[in-house]
Amino acid sequence: MIRHITNLAFFTMLSVAAVAQTAPQTGQPQRRRYQPRPYTLTVNDIAKTKVDTAKLGAAFRAAYPAFAYADGYRTKREVTMRIIDTAKNFTLSAREGEIVANATWIKNKKNLAGFQQSLNDALHKNWVSVDTIKKNGYSLVFINKNEKFNPTVQKNLINTYFEIYPKLCDMFNHKATKDVIFVTDTAYKGVAETSGSRILFATHYMNQHPYDIDVVTHECTHIVQSYGYSYGRDLVWLTEGIADFMRYKFGVDNVGSKWFLPNFKSTQSYKDSYRVTARFFEWMDQKIKPGMIVQIDEALRNGSFKPTIWADMSGGKSLDELWAAYAADPDLHLVYSSENP
Ligand SMILES: [Zn+2]
Incomplete structure (x- = not known):
């Protein structure tokens, strides 16, 4: 089922995501709060060639953002291109933040025309x-x-x-x-x-x-969650608690990895996030209202989540009151997934 794909197929696949990550070329210099910085190319020593920088820029915008998006969260967005004429057998190299091209090689019309593909190939060598x-x-x-x-x-x-x-x-x-x-x-x-x-x-x-x-399972839940950025940092505990709740519910082999929800302790808080919060959510799912956490997840996604949702769903108990009830009677029957039952 695994096959090596061509650069073209790969970058076509990623192009939508990459375009979404690329800021507009012109107009609005100011970014909105969560808008990522644009990808930029600075070409040094351009005088050494008569190369059309617009062509270089177009190839860069077609190749580099897709590479950077796939490569990692912190892959450099500002790229410097150096054109050198010292190395004889050298053509092109590219890594995050830096492209180096041989002046003689890039002056050749055919090489310039195929620059985007060459850049893709050079970037792929980093993987x-x-x-x-x-x-x-x-x-x-x-x-x-x-x-x-x-x-x-x-x-x-x-x-x-x-x-x-x-x-x-x-x-x-x-x-x-x-x-x-x-x-x-x-x-x-x-x-x-x-x-x-x-x-x-x-x-x-x-x-x-x-x-x-x-x-x-935990990380894929984050993709499914797609809550957007509007909730900010305040609800990270909730996002992570739901991700571990989903891992508990749907994980394929929690026994195999010795992953368990920790027993209640009076030193805990629902804001401890991850497994502590997930156990509290499972308790609510069993003792307060089945399907409640799934509804909370849905509300976070469709924008209808508000702090009163806990009381609305539990018949009047606030989040803190729910936690107090959990602390008073935290016993739960838990069943963990296992590939070797
Ligand atoms: Zn997470």
Whole structure:
């Protein structure tokens, strides 16, 4: 099911996402609060050539944003291009933030005409592999940036995506994207993070914890959530609590990764986020109103969420009152998913 894809197919696939990330070329210099910085190209030593900078710019805008979007959250947006005439057999190199081209090579009309493809190829050399897998209308582009990444873990992450993600979309958000990108990175020190339709995995963590494949379930929930930015930082605990609640409900092998919801302790708060919050949500789902958390998730997505929603759904209890009731009687029957029951 895995095949190596051509640059063209890959960049076509990513172009929509990349365009959405690219700020307008002209007009409005001021960005809105969450609008990303634009991608820029500065060409140095242009006098060495008579190259048409408009052509270079067009090729750059077609190739680099898609690369940067897929490459990682912090991949440089400001790129400098140097044109050198010292190296004889050199043509072109490109990495984040820097493009180097041989003056003689780029002055050749044919090379300039094919510059976009050459730039794509050069940018791809920064990655160990790029694969795309398609199944039942869903696609996954898997970019591996670590030669030492465990191939079994890669296979398991891919399988978990195709098992979980379509299911979550079907149940909770039909409008969620069907095209997702996984990137495995050596520099990233966390576990995993999601931005738009791209999930970044820390290879150090995943190599050390090969059974923790339901990281995919948690992160895919973030794509399905699509709450937008309007809630700000205040509701991060809620977003993360729901992601772990969904991992508890739909994860494929929580037993295999020894992932459990921690027992209640009086030192906890619902704002502790992640698993502490997820257990509280499961308690509400069992003891207050079945399906309540799914409705909260829906309200966050469609913009109807407000702080009074807890009382509206629980028959009058505020969030703090619900937590107090949970603290008074936190016992729960919990059942964890396992691939080896
Ligand atoms: Zn998360």
